[in-house]
Amino acid sequence: MTYQEEKLFFDQQMQCTITGHDGVIKETDANIFSWKVSTSIYDAHPFFEIIKGFLEIFEKEETTYNFPCIHLEEGKLEKICDVTIKINTKEVVILLFDYSSKYHELNKIAQQKNESVLRAKELELKNKFLIDKEKFKNSFIANINHEIRTPLTSILGFIEVLQKTNLNFEQEELARIIKRQSLHLNSLIEDMVDISKIESGKIKIVEERFLFVNLMEGFQETYSKLAEDRGLAFETYIDPNIQEYLIGDRTRVFQIINNVLNNAFKFTEEGKVSLSVTKNFQRTNKLSVSFKIEDTGLGIHEEDLENIFDRFTRFNRDKQISGTGLGLAIVKDLVDLLNGEIKVTSEPDKGTTFDIKLPFKFEISKAKPEKKKKKYSLPESKKKFRILVVEDEESTQFLIMKVLIDHGSFFVDVAMNGEQAISYMERRNYDLVLMDLELSKIDGYKATHMIRKNYGDKAIAEVPIIGFTARATEAERDKCLRSGMDDFIAKPFEQEDLLYKIVKQIAKKAAS
Structure with a gap:
């Protein structure tokens, strides 16, 4: 076979198709399948639906995906192809390599004798793709969580600072709106993180003794204020026969x-x-508690009830209401994790009722008083306390400086990274270090380890360190404490919480 003949044969085994991001075919050589220009690639074969998912996560740089041994059909024509999909900012390029004859030659005997093996391999490839997709999704959510929480910290922090200044009525209302919408954004992020944790099995149910009545009264207080603002009535009834203290996962019950x-x-x-x-x-030391939540709201159509706990599903047909559609999906997953039950009944324009049953345990003993948050105060000093803030975000630097300087008891120095922080500490004594974890050159963990291990000078080695980060997880908190930090605060943080932790660590250091 001559070079030209070989090239012609090879070209006939390939097909190049170019589409827009909308899936409409712009060009195709139709060497293998007779796809037409101006038709949709999504109509050509169900396999190409995956392109929609890739486009959702595309981030400007050209990305290539390879899929071996894909079975494609067009009418009676069946081909086994290796598929390459390239996505750039303007278009999607789809390359098909027809290896049908090779696959049939190499696998003819194997297909006859080992069809079950091939099916297992196909499932394995699909499973691997799903696992990789799941890993990517979880990583993506974690990164988005971190990137959004960082600016949210500044927005919420400066709104809190602004609300303490002399504002007129209109300015106060605008500040409240900004804060409310920022908190709403933060709750949406938390919903996505919760779903990701549930799917990956990272949520652990913790059984702890807690003041159940206190939790319910918290709902009374919070939603009574909301009802008053909305012009609604909020009625509550808490069975006095329920034990004051119960054993269960307080956090998940609250959620x-x-x-x-x-x-x-x-x-x-x-x-x-x-x-x-x-x-x-109630049986011995176990009991089941029923929570019934009723409203007189929009209600849900009967045909929608069976899908109410699906993710990203919303049924506000006649009214645009913000939200991700994740809240009830999280509720159902958490109820299942707690071995509870949840039922919903509803009628359009008349309201909805949720019936939730959750299991608890209780101790047959005298209730102990709940621990209150201990109060701390700064040691008496003729001079102000010096704080080193290690943070590379300018807006967060300014926010923390504003909070600490307005307090009146602190001087503040700022370092951009761990390396600079260590350099500052070698030249000046600090009463406390606020250490961001995501830093260039030397991150917060490594900087803390160096401070604790590399210096004989106690003024450096034993300085209180509080870590703070937008990755607000228990695992991150534990990692902070293991690295040698004394405490941890998540972004975005309440200013009172930040000041409480700073005063606590300085007071504890002075008392040691």
Whole structure:
């Protein structure tokens, strides 16, 4: 076979198709399949639906995906192709390599005798793709979580500073709106992170003894204020026969009830929302508690009820209401994790009722008083306390400096990275270090380790260090403490919480 003949044969085994980001075919040589210009690639074969997912996560740099041994059909024509998909800012290039004859030659006997092996391999490839996709998604959510929390820290922090200044009525209202929308954005991020944790099995149910009545009264207080602002009635009933202290996962119970109450208020414009908490049954040291949340809101159509707990699903047909559609999906997943039950009944324009049953345990003993947050005060000093802020975000630097300087008890120095921080500490004594974890050159973990291990001078080696980061997870907190830090605060943070932790560590150091 001559070179030209070989080239012609090879060209006939390839097909190049170019589409726009909308999936419409702009060019194709139709060597293998007779796809037409101006038709949609998504109609050509279901396999190409995956392009939509790739376009959603595309980030400007050209990205290539390779898929071996893909079965494609067009009418009676069947081909086994290796598929390469290249995505750039202007178009999507799809390259097909027809290896049907080679695959059939090499696998003819194997296909006859080992069809089960091939099916297993196909499932393995699909599973690997799903696993890789899941890893990418979780990584993507974690990064988005970090990148959004950082500017949110500054937005919420400066709004809090602004609200303490002399504002007129209109300015106060604008500040409240900005803060409310920022908190809403933060809650949406937390929803996505929670879903990711649930899917990856990273949420652990913790059984701890907590003041159940206190938790329920917290809902009464919070949502009574919201009801008053919205012109709604909020009715509550808490069964006095429920033990004051219960054993269970307080955090997850709070998430469940809070999400459902929040959903009820979101879809109720007039009338009332009610929360009824009753004892379902009790056996020895175990009991089941029923939570009934009713509203007189928009309601849900009967055909939509079976899908109400699906992710990214919203049923506000006649009204645009903000949200991701993740709240109730999280509720259902958490109820299942707690071995509980949840049911919903609803009627359009009349309201919705959620019935939730959750299991708890309790101790047959006298209740102990709940621990209160210990108060700390700065040691008496004729001079101000010096704080080193290690942070590379200019807006966060300014926010922390503003908070600490306005307090009146602190001098503040700022270092851009761990290397600069260590250099400052070698020249000046500090009473406390606020250490961001995501730093260039030397990150917060390594800088802390060096401070703790490399210096004989106690003024350096034993300085209190508080880590802070936008990666607000228990794992991150534990990593901070293991690296030698004394405490941890997540972004975005409340200014009172930040000051409390600073005063606490300085007071503890002075008392040691």
